[in-house]
Amino acid sequence: MDQNTNLNPETNDRAVQSTQPMESTAVRQFEPHEQIQEQESGQKIPVTWLDQDEINQLRSRWTSIQAQFVDQPRSTVEQAEALVSEAVDRINHLLADLQTSLSEQWCNHEDASTEDLLCTIQDYRTFLYRLLDH
């Protein structure tokens, strides 16, 4: 999704040059906030759910499981199931944490300014679009 990638800090420059007129107008309008928000949300909502070490580790475990299929198809599929369950649990956990940290931004702040709420809604949008993208 274009809107989502546009919110990504790394693609910020491209976001401004977006080919979609609606989108680029919106981005231009909110550019100052967008940048601040992006720096924040870039930390809160990472580009990948898991960190690179964990991704590498899961991938290498997957590779060795895959190579066993020829010798033991059934038990290899069982191992694949276990590894996928583990990854799903990890990501569920991370998503729950992210969700919690987003609600902490506003839930208990009755005095949150419109500006704060604007940042929060942008974070929610980033979060949702990331969910939809993956």
Place this chain on the structure above:
Amino acid sequence: MNIQSLLPYLIVAAVVILAALGIALVISRIKSLKLRKKFGTEYDYTVQAEGDPKKAEQALKERQKRVVKLDIHPLDENARDRYNEEWMEIQAYFVDEPKKAVDQANRLITEVMIARGFPVADFEQRAADLSVLYPEFVPNYRNAYAIAKKNEQDGSSTEELRKAMVYYHSLFGELLSPIETKEKELETA
């Protein structure tokens, strides 16, 4: 001299001839048994292919002579590690492309054979050369090859292709194993 006085000589001569024939028969039986024991099912396969035990035994003996003359040597550890790694990659690739993985497994076996000093040859010759050093693994090699061939013609099931990989792997493991090889080479020489 009458027949009667010759009789003892004739009997002795007959006994000697029979004994010689008997010994020759026993020797040839022992040789057959030795070949049969050494080549196992490959012996039967060759008898069937040649259509006659005598011809088959001759062919097997010639194989032995041919392979003894070749400079078959074990691989060094680096090469073994490299080939093992490559094998595991092919085995993992099976999950995505079973047919291609089987072909690649066959190609890698040929590559290892050439690295070990076997001559570049067609499948039948390769199987024959291998049968001198690894007779018990040649049926697997032939089975795997038959599955790959069948696959080219009317397609093999995934399970058949998987079995082909397992067959190839058993021979591949032998080709890479250093100790076994030396013992076998001595046995042959």
